[in-house]
Amino acid sequence: MRLAYLVPAPISLSMGTDEVERRRAVLRGLAGPGTTLDLVEAAEGPASIESALEEYLSVPGAAREVERLEAEGYDGAVLGCAGDPGLDALREVAERLVIVGPGEASFLMASTLGRRFAVLTPAESTVGPTYDQVHRSGLRDRLAGVRSVEIPVLAMRDDRRATLARVEQAARRALDEDGADVLVLGCMSLAFLRADVELAEATGVPVVNPLLAAVKFLEALVSAGLHHSKRAFPRPPKLAHGAGVASLLLRTGA
Amino acid sequence: MRLAYLVPAPISLSMGTDEVERRRAVLRGLAGPGTTLDLVEAAEGPASIESALEEYLSVPGAAREVERLEAEGYDGAVLGCAGDPGLDALREVAERLVIVGPGEASFLMASTLGRRFAVLTPAESTVGPTYDQVHRSGLRDRLAGVRSVEIPVLAMRDDRRATLARVEQAARRALDEDGADVLVLGCMSLAFLRADVELAEATGVPVVNPLLAAVKFLEALVSAGLHHSKRAFPRPPKLAHGAGVASLLLRTGA
Amino acid sequence: MRLAYLVPAPISLSMGTDEVERRRAVLRGLAGPGTTLDLVEAAEGPASIESALEEYLSVPGAAREVERLEAEGYDGAVLGCAGDPGLDALREVAERLVIVGPGEASFLMASTLGRRFAVLTPAESTVGPTYDQVHRSGLRDRLAGVRSVEIPVLAMRDDRRATLARVEQAARRALDEDGADVLVLGCMSLAFLRADVELAEATGVPVVNPLLAAVKFLEALVSAGLHHSKRAFPRPPKLAHGAGVASLLLRTGA
Amino acid sequence: MRLAYLVPAPISLSMGTDEVERRRAVLRGLAGPGTTLDLVEAAEGPASIESALEEYLSVPGAAREVERLEAEGYDGAVLGCAGDPGLDALREVAERLVIVGPGEASFLMASTLGRRFAVLTPAESTVGPTYDQVHRSGLRDRLAGVRSVEIPVLAMRDDRRATLARVEQAARRALDEDGADVLVLGCMSLAFLRADVELAEATGVPVVNPLLAAVKFLEALVSAGLHHSKRAFPRPPKLAHGAGVASLLLRTGA
Amino acid sequence: MRLAYLVPAPISLSMGTDEVERRRAVLRGLAGPGTTLDLVEAAEGPASIESALEEYLSVPGAAREVERLEAEGYDGAVLGCAGDPGLDALREVAERLVIVGPGEASFLMASTLGRRFAVLTPAESTVGPTYDQVHRSGLRDRLAGVRSVEIPVLAMRDDRRATLARVEQAARRALDEDGADVLVLGCMSLAFLRADVELAEATGVPVVNPLLAAVKFLEALVSAGLHHSKRAFPRPPKLAHGAGVASLLLRTGA
Amino acid sequence: MRLAYLVPAPISLSMGTDEVERRRAVLRGLAGPGTTLDLVEAAEGPASIESALEEYLSVPGAAREVERLEAEGYDGAVLGCAGDPGLDALREVAERLVIVGPGEASFLMASTLGRRFAVLTPAESTVGPTYDQVHRSGLRDRLAGVRSVEIPVLAMRDDRRATLARVEQAARRALDEDGADVLVLGCMSLAFLRADVELAEATGVPVVNPLLAAVKFLEALVSAGLHHSKRAFPRPPKLAHGAGVASLLLRTGA
Structure with a gap:
């Protein structure tokens, strides 16, 4: 099975090719037997996603990339952002390609591992949008709460140890005050840091890593x-006769 | 008070300047005493919005326009699409500008005019997204149902009479089968056709026109x-030091 | 447009004509251009409304006043109590008169200004009924919580400064502990004190004043x-042939 | 135990004393061993309750009657209207008297007899308020639907047979189209006609008679x-020092 | 009326016949005039119920006992466990026998005594299942919270005073932190200790004892x-022609 | 990875060893590379599961089998019944073994494939329990409806063609009347018949087979x-010191 990890922005430009290579290696380690899992970058998108605005800005580039992946015969793609931006739109574009959002996949897995899960997000400003995201997934009755780690996404890699300490602090509040019995990492940078390993050990409850959750959930859907x-995600009418996503945009003066 | 009706696409290119002028005239007729209401077009956006994908594609251009409106001292803006695409993102961009979505404003007004309202959408493919939109507004317990009119948006103006007949047909099902007691037009083209007038007369129930609802609701918020x-819609961190929306996008090869 | 602010009790008897005149002046300052806004008092009702019982006791007098306002050609009325007592009954009586409840109007406006709003009520005993009221409005998913100010309604005017301090205290708990991002004043006495102005400044979040919200929302509905x-609020059958509200009551002996 | 069936209006004036005597006899037949169950009429109230307005108009008289029943040492009272008007206010007035609403008691019993119950109401105009009433009871997830019998309350006694036929017709739709497995009579006139007996036989599902449900539920609460x-229904502050309900009303000119 | 209190296990073996006799005496004191209330024990079941597993293990024995009670002409049975294990299955087995669960009966009564009730459970491990149980009853909107008493069920009788102190402690948190206005004892051992009496006195709010609630609610259903x-609880098809519950189990090697 | 398909009854006795061998072969075809998937039968359980009662009766045998699987070093088990009976209890017993219910796994997968899914159940009597099951999964907002196929489970294999025709009929109603856009087979016999293949072709919407869904979802959880x-499913206290499930049952005399 041929899968892609679709980053909705040219992060080689913002994070550097070293970090992108490191992530490629992590991804290679995740793919099951018989699966290839390629990291691909959209040609256009925001440097990182820390607001609703940047979520929307990431969709046009990702939609064009979905078009390309389908043309090249990919079976499925993981959207490379824990906020699942534009998942419905990307599924409209795809004809056969299965697209999984790491947030949604994590919530679905977490819901069956316990009674009530909590999501740990990078910043206070992403708490509200994360509540909305869980509501969209249909699982709000299973949500114990959302807690912020309060570390800038870019600073996470700099001091892994300090990051883990902050994550554990937020996790304790989710367990003790919100009554959670499962934890979800709500950020792909925490996912690539594999913060779930130490956190599960420290807290004794399952910790869902959105990267693993999404890749494994995608493999499950494709192999099923x-x-x-x-019927739910119809192809946009204007794309009916071979027109591509890029043709949908009008521009003045251009 | 200085308000804008913000169309999230250069529709002069797709609909022609005559239709845009006609709409400007309609808008001038709606503004209350002491209010100016200008139609403005984003420099980039989809020809029309008939899918989730086109909703997302409309946001980058609209966000840049919000930036401009605020700089020019506008007090408020109505987003010119009944699906309210990117309302949360546009509110993140704005510091003082009040932004109203016609869908949300209509649902809020409809909720107080009766017990359960129905929304009439252009096509079967917009039924699902409209349910989602009502859920986002928090008012799903007040929704009787969503019914499709089944007319392409572009064909609506061609035969006003046929359009009204289809709208009334959908309305009857909403009233008789879904138990609605208030109707909402879920499409700006129906709004500009003023389909609400005949429909209210024919059915005897209030019909909310999203254009009027949005303009009047916006006047209410601004004058209050x-x-x-x-706290709910924080300014994206990367825009903190005077950076503009356009600076958020990375592009390869550019 | 001709509007009334309908106080559901003869408050000139309980509050004195000075305070009523002061409130008339406040109201005159709120009306938009082309709008008259008269304070009218029902001939019968409770001295103030601090319980569910007093809410019910206010309805018969208010219903007769609605009858009179409609006969005199008014376009709309704001019900003068933040608890919106008997809103459904008053709408049954009215044929054309639009009636807005300050509570409901505030919740609808608050819901679009943020993600989750909190209501500040006068006393612990009104916390429960306020939850019920938000549920009736259909917006319970958007409610962060209800917090009590713990000041007797009658004492509020005596020491405006002390009142504001208590209001701010309750607001802080709503923001910090309940996660609210918008505040609603749940009391008309706080509204006439214009407690919203200082509170918005102190907290940095929008504060909805139910008096402004109701008047502006009513203007919006009428001008739309x-x-x-x-169909939702049918005229009571016994009122069909010109009978008035007063004719509905049977009395023994008296 | 000493119980009252509190009719919130002087129905001897509207229905005649013969019908009232007939109802007294029915009530005597319902009381369990050791229980007395008296029919009492409020001194003021609407001739019958067919609208939200009349529900409110019934509360002031009922509240004064609750005061009297408590003074006379009654243990409990059934409110004599299937719409449960003012239940919260009456519970505020009572110190020890337990007050049961026939609607609420029926919904609670129906919820345990099956999975989803339907309510049969007299008229189309009471369908909406009945949905609201079930929501207030907290049991909306257990409601299959509300169906109207379409017979004026006053005409029900005239032709018992025709009435039962209409009731059965509505019941069939509730069972076949709404998926109900339990039925509730939503009207005290149907209750006093004992329409439940034939309906249960004809349909094979349990039919909750609100009169029996309320009396037996009240006996259960009192004997427990x-x-x-x-804390939920605090005594109105103005009634604290021996003041009675009647003292709460101000009247101009009086 | 002939009622049974059905203990879903042979507790004479685990608790001793003295305690069973003491419980028989308590039950005799609860039955209303004209009612007999016998304690019966299933021939098979867990020593006590402290997990979901033990809830399931209690059902086969209880189902066979329901069969016997119905054959002997009983009118109703209270299931002797506050978790209501297998209530739906037992109702499938019964043709006429009315079966009440103490948990469900308590929640239904509590819902009408206030606005939001809290349940006090024996252990932290029963908190989650109790949330599920309230959800199943349809009353989750009326639940303030679930608080654990943290005493092993078997230790409760040993030191009644210490037990009451722990119960009161949990109750205070439910009232002060969760906003409950009614309390429910979530454990039959607390019920037989009559912990409700002192707790109601100490807290000033009603305390529902599941034993009383269930017996009185059952008397109410049967006498109504x-x-x-x-239709909701159909007889299992394989039991159609006189086959008994015991015949449903296949066993290898047997 | 070593997985089991755990049938909660000795179905070799009821279905015969030929059918069991056929199912073993189907299962072998489903396992991914590196996975073994054994069919195991509990030593005790009902011949088939067509009622809530039989669901409960299946749990004791399944719990003992879970104990054995864990002792033998299995990584995970699929519970072999679409109703997921006793899933919470089995998870209490397991220390490391991951247990997936086919119903729950199907609902979770279906929820991400569209907006609203429908479940096709064997009989009218399983419609109600299936609604309950979806509610327990937390996904009731995503459920379009439950439709009954009306074929006895045992008769399904006899005439595959007739069975498929009935399944398609039920599916059409779910799509046309309930607005479903994804279908779920709610029965393991339909799953082993692979009714999903033709149904997906005939209807054009995705059809979730609970057998595939469960196996693939389990592989995903284990490999993640x-x-x-x-914390959510604590080990029953009485099992703490090496005691086994079988030790929990007391039995009189016998």
């Missing part, structure tokens, strides 16, 4: 032969 | 001196 | 040409 | 030694 | 002539 | 290194 419902 | 909560 | 659905 | 929570 | 809906 | 939360 399932595709998104085109 | 209210602004969006920056 | 909307009326309540008689 | 339970009272309403004064 | 109501039975469970066989 | 996740386990159930012991």
Whole structure:
């Protein structure tokens, strides 16, 4: 099975190719037997996603990339952002390609591992949008709460140890004050740091890593032969006769 | 008070300047005493919005326009699409500008005019997203149902009479089968056609026109001196030091 | 447009005509251009409303006043109590008159200004009924919490400064402990004190004043040409042939 | 135990004393061993309750009657209207008297007899308020639907047979189209006609008679030694020092 | 009326016949005039119920006992466990026998005594299942919270005073932190200790004892002539022709 | 990875060893590379599961089998019944073994393939329990409806073609009347018949087969290194010191 990890921005420009290579290696380690999992970058997108605005800005580039992945025969793609920006739109574009959001996949897995899960997000400003995201997934009755780690996404890699300490602090509040019994990492940078390993050990509860959750959930859907419902996510009418996503945008003066 | 009706695409290119002028005239007729209401077009956006994908594609251009409106001292803006695309992102960009979505404003007004309202959407493919939109507004317990009119948006103006007949047909099902007691037009083209007038007469129930609802709701918010909560819609961190929306996008090869 | 602020009790008897005149002046300052806004008092009602019982006791007098306002050609009325007592009954009585409740109008406006709003009520005993009221409005998913100011309504005017201090204290708990991002004053006495101005400044979040919210929301509905659905609020059958509200009551002996 | 069936209006004036005597006899037949169950009429109230307005108009008279019943040492009272008007206010007035609403008691019993119950109401105009009433009871997830019998309350006694036929017709739709497995009579006139007996036989599902449900539920609460929570239904502050309900009303010109 | 208190295990073996006799005496004191209330023990079941597993293990024995009670002409049975294990299955087995669960009966009564009730459970491990149980009852909107008493069920009788102190402690948190206005004892051992009496006195709010609630609610259903809906709880097809519950189990090697 | 398909009854006795061998072969075809998937039968359980009662009766045998699987070093088990009977209890017993219910796994997968899914159940009597099951999964907002196929489970294999015709009929109603956009087979016999293949072709929407869904979801959880939360599903206290499930049952005389 041929899968892609689709980063909705040219992060080689912002994070550097070293970090992108490191992430490629992590991804290679995750793919199951018989699966290839390529990191691909959209040609256009925000440097990082820390607001609703940047979520929207990431969609046009990702949609064009979905078009390309489908043309090249990929079976599925993981959207490379824990906020799952534009998942419905990307599924409209795809005809056969199965697209999984790390947030949604994590919530679905977390819901069956316990009774009530909590999500740990990078910043106070992403707490509200994360509540909205869980509501969209249909699982709000299973949400214990959302807690902020309060570390800038870019600073996370600099001091892994300090990051883990902050994550554990937020986790303790989720467990003790919100009554959570499962934890979800709500950020792909924490996911690539594999913060789940130490956190599960420290807290004794399962910790869902959105990267693993999404890759494994995608493998499950593809190997079960399932595709998104085109009744739910119909192809945009203007794309009917071979027109591409890029053709949908009008521009003045340009 | 100085308000804008912000169309999230250069529709002069797609609909022609005659239709845009006609709409300008309609808008001038709606503004209350002491209010100016200008139609403004984003420099970039989809020809029309008939899918989730096109909703997302409309946001980058609209966000830049919000930036400009605020710089020019506008008090408020109505987003010119019944699906309210990117409302949260636009509110993040704005510091003082109040931004109203026609869908949300209509649902809020409809909720107080009766017990359960129905929304009439252009096509079967917009039924699902409209349910999602009502859920986002928090008012799903007040929703009787969503019914599709089944007319392409572009064909609506061609035969006003046929359009009204289809709208009334959908309305009857909403009233008789779904138990609605208030109707909402879920499409700006129906709004500019003023389909609400005949429909209210034919059915005997209130019909909310999203254009009127949004303009009047916006006037209400602005004259009450209210602004969006920056705690709920914080300014994206990367825009902190005078950077503009356009600076957020990275592009390869550029 | 001709509007009334309908106090559901003869408060000139309880509060004195000076305070009533002061409130008339406040109201005159709120009306938009082309709007008259008269304070009218029902001939019968409770001295003040601090319990569910007093809410019910206010309805018979208010219903008769609605009858009179409609006969005199008023376009709309704001019900003068933040608890919105008997809103459904008053809408049954009215044929064309649009009636807005300050509580409901505030919740609707608050819901669009942020993600989750909190209501500040006068006393612990009104906390429960306020939860019920938000549920009736359909917006319980957007409610962060209800916090009590713990000042007797009658004492509020005596020491404006002390009142504001208590209001701010309750507001801080709503923001810090309940996660609210918008505040609503749940009391008309706080509204006439204009406690919203200082509170918005102190907290940095929008504060909805139910008096402004109701008047502006009513102006919006009337200028949009909307009326309540008689399918939702049908005229009571016994009032069909010209009978008035007063004729509905049987009395033994008396 | 000493119980009252409190009719919130002087129905001897509207229905005649013969019908009232007939109802007294029915009530005597319902009381369990050791229980007295008296029919009492409020001194003021609407001839019958067919609208939200009349529900409110019934509360002031009922509240004064609750005061009297408590003074006379009654243990509990059934409110004599299936819409449960003013239940919260009456519970505020009572110190020890337990007050049961026939609607609420029926919904609670119905919820344990099956999975989803339907309510049969007299008229189309009471369908909406009945949905609201079930929501207030907290049991909306257990409601299959509300169906209207479409017979004026006053005409029900005239032709018992025709009435039962209409009731059965509505019941069939509730069972076949709404998926109900338990039925509730939503009207005290149907209750006093004992329409439940034939309906249960005809349909094969349990039919809750609100009169029986309320009397038996009240006996259960009283014999379990339970009272309403004064934390939930606090005594109105103005009634603190021996003042009665009647003292709460101000009147101009009086 | 002939009622049984059905203990879903042979507790004479685990608790001793003295304690069973003491419980028989308590039950005799609860039955209303004209009611007999026998304690019966299933021939098979867990020593006590402190986990979901033990709830399931209690059902086969209880189902066979229901069969016997119905054959002997009983009118109703209270299931002797506050978790209501297998209530739906037992109602499938019964043709006429009315079966009440102490948990469900308590929640239904509590819901009408206030606005929001809290449940006090024996251990932290029963908190989650109790949330689930309230959700199943349909009343989750009326639940303030679940608080654990943290005493092993078997130790409760040893030191009644210490037990009451722990119960009161948990109750205070439910009232002060969760905003409850009614309390429910979530454990039959607390019920047989009559912990409700002192707790109601100490806290000033109603305390629902599941034993009293269930017995009185069952008396109410039976004397109202109501039975469970066989449409909701159909007889298992394999039991159609006189086959008994015991015949449903296949065993290898047997 | 070593997985089991745990049938909660000795179905070799009821279905015959031929059918069991056929199912073993189907299972072998489903396991991914590196996975073994054994069919194991509990030593005790009902011949088939067509009622809530039989669901409960299946749990004791399944719990003992879980104990054995864990002792033998299995990594995970699929519970072999679409109703997921006793899933919480089995997870209490397991220390490391991951247990997936086919119903829950199907609902979780279906929720991400579209907006609203429908479940097709064997009989009218399983419609109600299936609604309950979806509610327990937390996904009721995503459920379009439950439709019954109306074929006895045992008759399904006899005429595959007739069965498929009935399944398609039920599916059409779910799509046309309930607005579903994804279908779920709610029965393991339909799953082993692979009714999903033709149904997906005939209807054009994705059809989730609970057997594939469960196996693939289990592989995903195990390969992601996740386990159930012991905070949510604590080990029953009486099993703490090496005691086994069988020790929990007391029996009189016999």
